[in-house]
Each structure stands twice: as C-alpha cells, then as structure tokens.
Amino acid sequence: MLIKRPSDIPSSEITSESHYLSRRKFMQAFAGAAAVAAGGSVLSSCADAESPASSRQIAELPSRPLDFVAAQPVSDNNGFSTSEKLTPYEAVTSHNNFYEFGTDKRDPKRYAGELQTDPWSVVIEGEADNTGTFFLEDLLKNQPLEERIYRLRCVEAWSMVIPWVGFSLSSLIKRAQPNSSARYVVFETLYRPEQMRGQRSRFNTLEWPYVEGLTMAEAMHPLTMIATGLYGKSLPVQNGAPLRLVVPWKYGFKSIKSIVKIKFVNARPSTSWNVSAPREYGFFANVNPKVDHPRWSQASERRLPTSLFDSKRIATLPFNGYAEQVANLYTGMDLRRYF
Amino acid sequence: MLSKQRKLIKTALLLLALTPLALMIEAAIGQALGPDPAEALADQTGEWALRLLCACLAITPLRIITGKVEWLRYRRMLGLLAFFYACLHLAVYWVFILRLQWADFFYEFAQRPYIAAGMAALLLLVPLAITSTKKWQRKLGRQWPRLHRLVYLATVLALTHVWWQTRSDYTEALTYTLILLALGIIRFRRKRWFK
Known part of the structure; x- marks a missing residue:
C-alpha cells in the first residue's frame, strides 16, 4: 500500500463534494441496476471510469481511490446510510480531534505529514485462535x-x-476466531512520539498509547465498522489512517484511530479518556441527550460546518439516531449510571 | 524621551495589538476560520486577551528590572487592549455561540464553572477600565492603586478559566501560569525591598 504524505496532495486531486455526489448518484443508480443482474455484489471500480483521474497511476496518489460498494439508498438499509447533507471533505479532514498530533482541531491536519503509515501492521492477540502480527495488506x-x-x-x-x-468489524473478528473467554475487544493506537508530536507533550494527562474498547456484542454489531477510507479514498492520516474504528452511536472518542493492536480480553479494559477523567467520559459513551457532560450540554449539537450567523444547532438523538439498531444491546441497563 | 517618539511607539503598539483582530476579521470574511468559525473566534479572542494581560502585567516588572519609569506610559493602553479582547471574547461567545439566548446563557453559567470564572474575571476588569483615565486617577488618589490591585484577582480567575477547561494537555495553561508567576515574583520582591 503506497501512501505518500498528505502535504503532497495538490488540491486539484481532492474530490469535490459536488463531483463526489454526482459520482455517488451514478454509482447508486448503477448499483441498483446491476444488483439485479449480479446478485448485489457490485464493485465501484466501474464508477471511476467516468472520472478523468482514473487514467492516472492511482497508487501514487496520497489518498488512493478505493474499490468499494456504494452506500445503498436510505430506504434499503438499517442505519448504514442517511439522506442528511454530507459534511464537506475539507471540513471532515481539517477539523479533527487526534490528540496524538496536538489538541487544536487544526493540529492533526497540520502535522499529519510527519507520520509514516507505510508499512503498517496490526497485532491481534488475546483470547482468540488466529492471533499474530498481520501486515495491513494481508x-x-x-x-x-x-x-x-x-x-x-x-x-x-x-x-x-x-x-x-x-x-464491519465483525468480519475481522470472525477471522480472528475469538474463544469463549473473549468478552471485550481492546484497541490501541500507534505510539510513535518521534512522528506524533502530541505524544511528546510533557504535560498531557492522557496516557499513550490511546486505548479504547467495546463489549463483544458492540464489536460484533453490524454498524460497528473498520474504516479505511472516506469520500471514496483512503483515509487521510488526520482521520486515522490507515485503519480506524467507527462506532456511530457512541461519542467520537470511542472511534479510535490508526489502530495497531486488537486484543480480545475477558475483563472490561481501562480506556484512555475514562482513566483520565472517569466522571466525564464513561466506558460506554453512548450518545445520550439526557446525560450531560460536565463541560458540554449533550441535549443538542452543532452540525458542522457552521457559519457565524447559523450555528446549525439540532437536537441530539438517543444513540445518535441509531436507537432502533442498537438500543437492544443495552436493555435493562441504567444509561445514566453506565454513561 | 521625546513626546513625539512616545506617540510613535504607542501608535505602533496599538497597531500591533490590533493586528490579530484585523486578521480574524479578514479570516471571517474570507470564510477561512474553518468549519466551526464561532469556536475559532472565541479561542483566538480569549488567547489575545490573556496575552495582552500578560503584557500589561509585565510593565511593572520591566520598570523594576530596567529602572526606567518610562515603561508605565504603555500600561494603560495594554490593559485596555486586554479588556477589549476579553469583551470581544464574551461577545463572540454570547452572539455567535449562544446566539443571544438568555436561557442558554444562565444554564451554561450555572453548569459550567469555567464560564463563571471567565465572566468574573471580565467583570472585575470593568471598573478598572472605567477608572483608567487620568481624571479618575486624580479623583481616587491613594485609592486608585488599591482598586487596581483587582487586576491580580482577575488574572487568577482568568487562569482558572483556562485550567478548568483544559481537557488533557496542560502545556498552554502551565505556560501562562509560569509567565504570570514569574512576573508576580519580581513584583512581590520589589515590595519587600520597599518596606
């Protein structure tokens, strides 16, 4: 996998949302038609045929276009898509919390180029049969x-x-073959202070490496995903390249970035923010408008990008709008206590 | 020093101190503040208020170290500029973040102590800004320096505001604290020498 430094990206290489959206429409239409013929397994490589960029040697691009099945129309799925307006690529990749690069929202993009993500390998260990160190490619x-x-x-x-x-993370977990003692999955972010300047800060109360965890049921849920790209291209470093977790019904800090270790354990793991400030960040961290964080009211949220004259404030939904899909994971649990 | 020279320095200082504001306005107009412009403005105005407060509080130590009274001539302007940025900081928060909602304001104020600390710091600066003129200085006489000692309390509150909202990396909070502590030590020792 060839990933060059994002600072080399000429802005002309970044897919604009309008281009992306038109391509998406094309892909959806195509997927719909082809699904009938091919039984639903459609790769989108064909969709790149209408893009002039596809004639170039794509492996040289810092953010490579990926082959993937386009998101299905909203009516056909269970939380896997939404008709809400996409946040522009520029905002998604320039406003990040990735404290390994600094605490300012702009720091991750600013310093992402200092991190080398190729080669990359992931250690899978703990209560599973198929453990070991795996190259990302494999x-x-x-x-x-x-x-x-x-x-x-x-x-x-x-x-x-x-x-x-x-x-889905579940597909990776199935390959690892966890045994019956595996009740939680623990994830670790890369610790490489010489390339991640936030980890060099002496006065940071977060312990490195950054650790997050899920219960086995949460990890196996179909909505829980490992992302390797966004907007049709491989992940920029500031968004957690080369692979990260995405758990859409939990607060963002659960969706750990740049994963180097996945471990199956029997007891609930200590997770970074929870250790740093247990009163503020729970292990579950399910989005819940009724449980306020001491620093921020969680009743509403601002949908980025905002403008000075429109804060785009909208009501926050329980489980971030995924209650229908995930609420059953927490039946009988006091969500105020286990926040 | 010639009064003409002094005026030149003052004007230069004023322009320098207003440059961050000009850059913020330019960025706001050019939509270059990022996807969360209100937050960016609140951050930057707050930081400049604190930096200018540090500059203002550096005047007396500079006088002590260099032995030149001349420094005092720039203190009022720096103090007023710090106050100005602190007011902008509150205005940005109030207009662009809370969108003038009193209910939200009271809620935030009650729920989040760091906001109360910041507010208190700003409120303490109000009487100081009002009485910063020569006229008030004469009027208050010996009470004036006493009143203006409130700036130290305001500074502690401003630092509290910074420490309290830090989530994990205390480098910035610590830097401001150490700078202000150093300035305080120089000042405090001078007082002892006087007695």
Missing part, C-alpha cells in the same frame, strides 16, 4: 469494502455526516 486482502454514511457525534457537541469506506 488484513485487507479479500476483504470487500463498502461505503456507509454515518453521523459522527463528538462529545464536544458538534457533529458531521461522513461517507466512510470500510467493512
């Missing part, structure tokens, strides 16, 4: 990618709508 080999349009709700009360490309 991990992704034969893994079909699909597009999903999810809402992303940050604990800081802002949100975005992002077209991710990736696959």
